[in-house]
Amino acid sequence: MADEKRNDGKRVLVVGASRGLGEAVVEEYARRGARVIGTARSDGGTPLHRFAGAAGGAVEVERVDIADRGELDALAERLQGRSFDLLFVVAGISLAPRGAIAADIDDADFALMMQTNALGAIRAVEALGPLVEPEGTIAVMSSGQGSIAGNRSGGFEVYRATKAALNQLMRSYAARHEGDRRALLLLAPGWVRTDMGGDGAPFSIADSIPALVDTIEAQSGIAGLRYLDRHGETVPW
Ligand SMILES: NC(=O)c1ccc[n+]([C@@H]2O[C@H](COP(=O)([O-])OP(=O)(O)OC[C@H]3O[C@@H](n4cnc5c(N)ncnc54)[C@H](OP(=O)(O)O)[C@@H]3O)[C@@H](O)[C@H]2O)c1
Known part of the structure; x- marks a missing residue:
């Protein structure tokens, strides 16, 4: 098809891809001809494992828990000698309901959310970033909810x-x-x-991920840090 978007041969590493948005990113890049490694925390039985099994070698599965520094270092070690055009750290968790007040959250849940979404994600960038080409891309899944300037409605306080x-x-x-x-x-x-995201979210994976991948591709080769929505619009910090 003439209008088909292609990324033939692009080398992509997606961290936190067992299911949900990360798995969809793996599928989207594989469909565009990229060679993709997706990571899971388990050794089998996830949508990523099923997709990779049917992808005929174009998709590999690695294992890492980003909340475990030793596992991140071990993954970086296993991948020594490989290089990537794109590292995309997608893994994240949300352990408290929308209306929960930050001060009331269980201490261990607070710690695990910070450990995973903030510390784990940046440790993944530090550990795996050296494998990214000098003009490649390092992307991390944030959220519009991370915008301080945009927080007028409250909710999801700890997330x-x-x-x-x-x-x-x-x-x-x-x-x-x-x-x-x-x-x-x-x-x-x-x-x-x-x-x-839950069943009540307004967008499907198909509404989000192809557009998000288009945005990543449009930003390729442009140095520096940007905070963007899936359409490439700047999100206020
Ligand atoms: N869905 C939304 O509306 C939305 C909106 C904005 C941002 N986000 C962000 O997008 C990312 C993906 O969200 P999602 O909606 O796809 O969530 P999801 O369906 O709950 O999937 C979360 C993914 O992260 C992985 N993960 C969680 N903790 C991990 C860890 N310690 N190490 C490695 N992998 C870990 C999970 O692996 P397991 O299968 O092993 O648990 C799973 O693959 C998250 O960062 C989330 O905050 C989501």
């Missing part, structure tokens, strides 16, 4: 805080890598029907 922390950590990473030619992206996919 918002974890994504705002992630955004801040990426700003520090970008400052430390000033002059780096790679594109650094914090992405907001919209509110999407997944296990996390």
